[in-house]
Amino acid sequence: MTEANKQATRKKYTIEQFMNTESITGVSFSHDGSSILYSSDKTGVYNAYSMDKSGHNINQLTNSTTDYIVPVSYFPEDHRFLYESDQGGNEITHLFVQDDNGQSKELTTGAEEKAYFQGWSKDKKSFFYESNKRDSRYMDLYEMDIATFSTKLLFKNEEGYEISTISPDKSMIALHKPITANNSDMYLYSKDGSIEHLSSHEGDVQYIPVEFDATNTYLYYLTDEDNEFLLLNRVNLNTREVELVAKEEWDIRMVKFSPNYQYLLYALNNDGKIEIKLMDTNTDQFVDIVGLPDGQISGVTFSQNEESLAFLLNSSNSPTNLYVYDFTSKQLDCLTDTLNPEIDQADLVEAKVVHYSSFDGLEIPAIYYEPHLETGQKAPALVWVHGGPGGQSMVNYNPVFQYLVNHGYAVIAVNNRGSSGYGKSFFKAADLKHGEVDLEDCVQAKKFLTSTGKIDEDRIGIIGGSYGGYMVLAALAFQPDAFKVGVDIFGVSNWERTLKNIPAWWETMRDALYKKLGNPFTDTEYVRSISPLFHAENINKPLIVLQGANDPRVLKVESDEIVESVRKNNIPVEYVVFDDEGHGFTKRENRIKGYQAIKEFLDTYL
Template sequence: MKHTPLYLALFASSLLLSACDKTAKTDTTTVAAEAALDSKMAAVPAYTPAQFYATKSYMGNDINHKADALLVASDETGVFNLYKVSLDGKTWTPLTQSTTESMLPVGWFPQDDRVLYKADQGGNELHHVYVRELDGSVKDLTPGDKHKAEFVGWTDDNKFWLMTNERDPKFFDLYSYDSSNYQRTLVYQNNEGYDIGALSDNGRYVALSKERTNADNNLYLLDLQSTDKTPVHITPHQGNVSHGIYGFSRDNNQLIFGSDEKSEFSEAFAYNINEKAVQPYSKADWDIMYIGFSKDNKYKVEAVNADASTLISITELATGKALQLPELPAGDLRGVTFSDDSQYLSFYVNADNSPSNLFVWKLSETKAERLTQALDKAIDENVLVKSEVVRFPSFDDLAVPALLYKPKQASSTAKVPALIWIHGGPGGQSRTGYSPAIQHLVNQGYAVLAVNNRGSSGYGKTFFHLDDLKHGEHDLQDIVYGKKYLQSLDWVATDRIGVMGGSYGGYLTMAAMAFTDEFKVGINIFGVTNWVRTLESIPAWWESFRESLYAELGDPAKDGERLRRISPVFHGDKVKKPVLVVQGANDPRVLQVESDEMVAAIRAQNVPVEYVLFPDEGHGFMKKENRIKAQEAYLAFLQKYL
């Protein structure tokens, strides 16, 4: 369990025996292969980035108090806006009309159709929380220029609770808000740097966590009715144990949390508040991702991260019986949400070859209603591909998991170029599910291997910590051996393999281009290139896990030499192959200067480098127009150099 907030060169012999015959055979083979590939490509419709991103993305599916509408955000207009959606999906009433910033849903008020939502400015991650009144007017509940706010929860007295770092940029304080007039009360001044994890329904208890290292943390219970409001440590343990907060039981008597103390994976435990005792609650063969309860406490929802897919179970608490869902399309369930009376269930179904579509199920009926058609009508879903979970041995025989996307036009007689795709983090995971970026590249005839290198989450704590203080070294070798694996496939063009990734994946991409000669091209999407600067300039609100980051990546004050050694920006002279860099100017995590300097260092060597800079984006691209431009840049670059 984690708690922090894609090489081998093809051997080419210079010894040409029977040169004329060899050349003739090679040319014939090449022509035949290209003809076969062209034939297969013609059989697969090729779609543009604009068509893939015409597909609609949705988020949120909260059911209102009358159980007659959902709160949904859609990016159909180019950025995410909020809609009131009837339960049959026939009526979509716009609630916001933003043209610049995405409006991200929090939820309905519990007794009327006022709405809470949040938004930042140009991707700067300084989110504010807003209320949309019944008359359509909007109020910023957390006004100011340089702070960040997040929603914590509702309590039974109809108060909503927010946390902000306005007092001290490093720490988040907890406030309760009167839902009638929005007057707020400072409930807990967080001077010690705790992370606020959950709030009990009665408003009495707050679950807190505090990082020690990236492998070890503690959980605390804060009783707001106590005289001194001192958090009480509730997870004493020996050695390194990672804990995560799931939430409180509906009766306010238990805190449900995850722990890897007794397993490689996160198991669920219950802390009994009255008895001050911990009991096992639930376990699985993989990490338990979350546990939640319907508002009327009739059902429990549990999610497990099973080999990069999400398995959802819904249990009736009174009987212990599993709720049998109606027939649904293949895919993972996401965002499972009950109405207040548990008569309705809303959720999304998502698959590799099908973007998230919204469903509503009335539990008394046998069929769930599908409310959306997310995939653009121009795209035939049957043309899209499903990933295959594969594993390959790395340099030390470690089995490295990955998701393999094989283009439909690929075969042993029609070999295709390939890309290794590296997720962010460190500590992230490439998971099954729809990705327009991956599907577009595969549709264009590029194989994709999404590698979950050592240090990825989801495969046990030992695997997760294998890259600690070894970043850009052992995990980079996993990427090298991912290339070896691709070269073992008879449908891959072994001399046409590139690497790409975002954030930490962008770092490993640049590391692969600077420290190896294995990949023909690299696409660095807002990747770290100067670890010293990045670790010295982390956002102020990351203060609570600064030491955890240092334990995993290194302390710039103590480990500066090693951090410079693994930072590609100091080794631009070693980059010999074409690189594309894509960056958001407002990125608070990986500053624009990192990409500026990396591009300059490569250009100084007269190596082809292309640079796409979005002035209105941050760490990730929210605007559909920019996502299309980025995807067009990926394709043009790959068509030119790979």
């Protein structure tokens, strides 16, 4: 088939069709391994569902029409389950239990109490959870009995620790304490009330505790000590001897044991792709998952009998699906087919991991989505900037990217300096230089785009959410001729205000943010210098802004004021506000409205 014929047969899809692809998350096995619990937005709002291990008998378990519901776990000996939910995206998550009769009970009831599940006790009689009901700044650790739902305080957090993991015998709690975004410590709390510092060091080194072993002898932890990337060590809690467990050429991230400690699993962040490795703890040999397709893996969970492994997998042109692997039969089954059947996957594009040189020769990684083009045709393009600071764009399925690319726009998702996943030097390379060197990395993406010979260099815009939304505003304010349009999705316009008003439960990260972006109380002049609101008179390109009214991180006033200021410049500004959303849009109808507005804006101005 000629390229012209291929173009003729490729279909264009509406945003409704892309959004009617099901999104799933939150996977858990039932106690007997027969049922799988998960969250789906099939109804337009995330609700809890269950299916049997073969993928049949799908049941909707909750019926929220307003707020998302994400199940966190079945109970260890019955089919009750725990779930988390907030109100209107305010991020004040509460814990709920639903019984076998479908009745739900709220377990954490404080109006301003943020709570989330930590894990089950090994005796299966209680679970651990974190709550800031005592002090809104810090998360304390509680244990809740599942027969009476009575609670007791296990650890009173008065020094800004993060609670990492609890030993199987409940005698110890591993604590993580951020100092900056590049430097942290780990501590060991014992039931006698003592706290021991386990990671005395000099300079910027990360120490992140992740798991105790079955015998309460070893604490496993991640560190980049004497290494550019995070590796996995363990320390003997009796002798304090340290052993290397695993070292890779990229960051090791998530680490977990199977319920009976037969397997140790960890995730590897390989150049924008998440891979998992599974080790048999009896032999220290890696275990292959036979037939595993290429893609991003998340939500990994073991059945209690360790016979099965469930996980979510997606790729750049295939949405997330639920898989189950049987260790005995070595059979891998995909239990879901979430892509809207109205969409032909062949019409979607596969992203490429690319690298290009920035202004100073530093290599910048990026994820590139190129539309199907006829010979000689040149496309408009968008530079996407991820959230953060310190986030990372990965080779994930992104329905918005696929929607825009399906309608002829190229997208390059830039991992500018300051992004995670590429080593500690790259991660801290933008500290106290945000809106400057990282912005220049995004501008330099234009050279890569034009070098392909398939992009119209006069039609390149910039788009991003959260910190990425800030970068959009920074680009328009500080380099007003770099991009033709800006798409700001709940981006920061005034760092002075945002850094002074971060949510109380971010207290443990407050100093780290100040050291990365500037202290708004002592470095006011600098913080204002990188804040687009104070330079809005420079913005001379069309802008669209999307904002959730309940956003606790980037307050609505951030968008209100930048919109008001830019409109004074007599340039086109569009503003879309969702009254029932927070930091990110969870309701399908809102996503449809917002992303349709973005495309219509781009069709008009780019």
